[in-house]
Amino acid sequence: MKKSTLFDIISPVMVGPSSSHTAGAVRLGLLARNIYKNKPEKVIFKLYNSYAHTGKGHGTEKGLLAGVLGLSVDDRRIKDIFNSDIAKEIEYEFEYCDNFKYHPNAVDMTFIGENNMFISGESVGAGEIAVRKINDFTVKLTGKYNTVLIVYKDMPGMISQVSSVLQYHNINIASLFCDRNAKGKEASMVISVDGNISSDIVDIIEEIPEVYFVSYIEKLEH
């Protein structure tokens, strides 16, 4: 079971009305923003199940958009985000559907811009979230740790090469999650760490042969 801390119980300071449907939605948007990094031209949000059915009464759509635009969970502007100037900077669309293979509070976010990216996540309760998919890769990102996402060619020794870089710089790995499309094809590694990873370390990982792509995803504020 997920261990809560004292801080989890007496926070977050947030705009209401629901930790899962409002604050969780903002945090999903924020984490997706940290993953995508660039400013999107358009984002398509596909809301599932309870998010689709009761989202409107809980400001779920407002929260998702506000998060993508970089507003924090306690920003009073969330309430009127659709009429705000910052919302005019991007296009957005909402779709609704039922799919019981998905978590009750799930959302797919398709970012369209310089590059396109698909990010799927869920709000697992009390404002806690998890991003489960980035493009074709299964991942697990909670926004609680600074994380590196590495896409590379599936071959022996890749995990060891990456972890040696981290070890050399005295960075402790909190969790490691790997997935691949098929043997010898594209694979992904999601490494959550204690503390920060500087951009030079990210560059060093990027220089490892057969690493296609590295992205450093910053954790969300508490």
Next chain:
Amino acid sequence: MEMNINTFEQLHCECISKNKAIYEVAQENMASSADISVDEVRAFTNRSLFAMKEAIQTGMLSRELSMSGMCGQDCHRVQKRFEAEPAIFGKTFEKIIEYALATSEENIRMGKIVACPTAGSCGILPATLTAICEDFNYSEREQINALITAGEIGRIISVKVALAGAVAGCQAECGTASAMSAAAICQLRGGNVSQILNASALALKNLLGLTCDPVAGLVEVPCVKRNPFLAIHSITAVELALSGVESKIPIDEVIDAMEQTGALMSPTLKESSQAGLATTKTALEVQKRVFG
């Protein structure tokens, strides 16, 4: 070194053996687990405390309705009446009711609140803590001690029971909030460790089985008005505990009972709006009006 405390028995032992208050053990463990100082833990707590008071102030002045139009003006109604005619139990009682409504109504109009432990139960602890601190002049230091005590109670409950209506019903949300409120006020009033745990146990025990059946799936009916009810409920627990009344069932076992009750509760009564108040004739009409 951080001490891993997962039950109230462990917390009690730790407090007694080290001769410490609950808040002292809690703030030291939080500091150690997050690798920060005790002062930083207290500063974080103070920010929550500040935001709670801000929500009360904002909510006391607003009459804006929620998106469904069901809620948003009850705090105003109560304030108007108390101006004309005092409550039977006096000023502090009036404030607790007003502050709990102010916060809960602020929550449903998408205002800024502190989830404590959840957004639906956000009015309970801030109402008792703020009203009693105003009327009995407790210092900021004492208020932070009280909020940390409450947080530790909620944290240990959450080790066994997820604090979500969808998992264990409202007993886990507003029930936990009421137990936290009881602990905070008992700490303020000078209760010892046993009295604080008894106050929480008594509050929680009398809310077992509380279902989560919100009308139209919104955090409005019965949630908003449940907050002042359970804030007052927690004060009864404090007065009993401070008089030496004990919960015959120790708090860890009360939580076991809550977990079991939550598991046995029909999913239709756990935040799915498929039974109870949510499927009454009037509720279904509201649902149709709001969501079509």
